[in-house]
Amino acid sequence: MSTPLSIDPEELLPRAAKPIIKVRDIAHVRFTRPDLNKASAYFSDFGLRQPQHKGDTLYMFAEAGLGPAMMFTQSDKANFCGVGLLASSAADLDKLVKEAGAVGPEPAEGWPEGKQVRLRDPAGNEVRVLYGPSPDVPAVRRAMTMNLMDERNRVNELQRPPLRPSTILRLGHCVLSVLEFNQVARWYMDTLGLVPSDIQILDRFEPALVFLRCDRGDEPADHHTIVVAQNVENKFSHAAFEVIDMDDIAMGQEHMFSRGWKHAWGMGRHLLGSQLFDYWRDPWDDKFEHFCDSDLFTGDRPADVSLLTMGGLYQWGPPVPHDFEAPKISPGFILRTLRNIRNSHEMTFKKMFRLLKVAKQKPRSWKA
Numbered sequence: 001m002s003t004p005l006s007i008d009p010e011e012l013l014p015r016a017a018k019p020i021i022k023v024r025d026i027a028h029v030r031f032t033r034p035d036l037n038k039a040s041a042y043f044s045d046f047g048l049r050q051p052q053h054k055g056d057t058l059y060m061f062a063e064a065g066l067g068p069a070m071m072f073t074q075s076d077k078a079n080f081c082g083v084g085l086l087a088s089s090a091a092d093l094d095k096l097v098k099e100a101g102a103v104g105p106e107p108a109e110g111w112p113e114g115k116q117v118r119l120r121d122p123a124g125n126e127v128r129v130l131y132g133p134s135p136d137v138p139a140v141r142r143a144m145t146m147n148l149m150d151e152r153n154r155v156n157e158l159q160r161p162p163l164r165p166s167t168i169l170r171l172g173h174c175v176l177s178v179l180e181f182n183q184v185a186r187w188y189m190d191t192l193g194l195v196p197s198d199i200q201i202l203d204r205f206e207p208a209l210v211f212l213r214c215d216r217g218d219e220p221a222d223h224h225t226i227v228v229a230q231n232v233e234n235k236f237s238h239a240a241f242e243v244i245d246m247d248d249i250a251m252g253q254e255h256m257f258s259r260g261w262k263h264a265w266g267m268g269r270h271l272l273g274s275q276l277f278d279y280w281r282d283p284w285d286d287k288f289e290h291f292c293d294s295d296l297f298t299g300d301r302p303a304d305v306s307l308l309t310m311g312g313l314y315q316w317g318p319p320v321p322h323d324f325e326a327p328k329i330s331p332g333f334i335l336r337t338l339r340n341i342r343n344s345h346e347m348t349f350k351k352m353f354r355l356l357k358v359a360k361q362k363p364r365s366w367k368a
């Protein structure tokens, strides 16, 4: 397990003194996929709803009544395209437009009531910042109650959650693997006002992973909205969707198994962020997570600093599968890695071997 170290997070990744804006949440993730019908079938079983095909794009929605939570454009290749984040006001879009390369404001794709500005992060992901009507409160079943020793909540009542796809309330976070870790993390902090909740280091002066949250002042926000992780290439790691409660994750798991989809890891409870989690792989091998019960932080809470370890991924759960974080080694991957490290300002072979050493760690000494 990773325990907090007595290192000042401001020494490693200082908060932006004057970010251009402060986003307040994540809205969507976008992909290309070679088979939109298969994407629709998979993500309907995963829990997204109202698949809408328009031209060469598929839109899918969460319960919270914002624009689409996922967008898929038809293409021969399955790629990650980018992420959408919610601005706090329409005026924020006007501020962002002054940034180099920004496009908009323009109507938000798939969300007729919303507006968007398009930017690009230093890893090449298209980041759309959106503003529009506030999300509805989802009309879904109430969270399960528990009969505790000192709190008897359910008497003469049965507990029978329905067997169905998990109820996706909202998109919660997206994790990005990047080649230029500091440059990308700084961009999200300086441009969009995200602040670190947890920083993980390879050694005292070498942050390699940061959990960034929205700074909403006194209003609590999820422990992380965007996570930036040092890697040998720019790559989508996973996106996570909030569901009602633990039983909603578990009944959704039953449903996904009944449909024969590929499980990735879970259920368990993360350490950093404390979410209950369950991960699945879509037909193109990308990872998607159901979660609930995230830690919530106000803007003033400082970040913790800890060592990057595999054990630090979770408090409890089954062993982390060997393929969960480790890359698939192929001649193409090796060539890309060599080229990337040669051209990188931040990534070195030394750092790569240290990251590999972490990836090969046994997360628990007593588990195979």
Ligand SMILES: [Fe+2]
Pocket: 173, 175, 238, 239, 240, 289
């Ligand atoms: Fe996650």
